[in-house]
Amino acid sequence: MRSLILTLTFVGISFACPGEGKEKAHQHETSASAVAVSQANGIPISVDGISCSHCVEEVKNALLKLDEVKDVSYDAKKDLFYIVLKDGYKLDEQKIKDTIEKAGYHYKGIKQMN
Numbered sequence: 001m002r003s004l005i006l007t008l009t010f011v012g013i014s015f016a017c018p019g020e021g022k023e024k025a026h027q028h029e030t031s032a033s034a035v036a037v038s039q040a041n042g043i044p045i046s047v048d049g050i051s052c053s054h055c056v057e058e059v060k061n062a063l064l065k066l067d068e069v070k071d072v073s074y075d076a077k078k079d080l081f082y083i084v085l086k087d088g089y090k091l092d093e094q095k096i097k098d099t100i101e102k103a104g105y106h107y108k109g110i111k112q113m114n
């Protein structure tokens with residue numbers, strides 16, 4: 001089962017970014033606005049395989065489909081996603097991980113805030 005998931009993840013990565021070359025030039029511009037979101041209200045998570053704004057959107061959209069997720073932002077400088085949960089919900093890390101891996105990216109874990 002695990003190897004199946006890994007295989008699917010790899011397939012996902014290789015087809016995830018059709019516009020990667022095109023969008024790369026805009027990477028830093030796109031990220032600047034995302035930094036504004038309050039970090040205190042978001043859980044910082046680290047995801048591997050983010051190479052352009054298309055990847056960011058894929059992960060965001062996948063996470064936003066979860067019932068408990070209110071908002072997701074991405075800080076390109078730190079390479080972290082910030083997940084804001086709806087009131088009364090707790091983070092189900094396994095669910096977050098599964099969602100990210102299903103979207104074709106590798107979940108690395110919750111980042112400790114400094």
Ligand SMILES: [Cu+2]
Pocket residue numbers: 016017020050051052053054055056
């Ligand atoms: Cu991409």
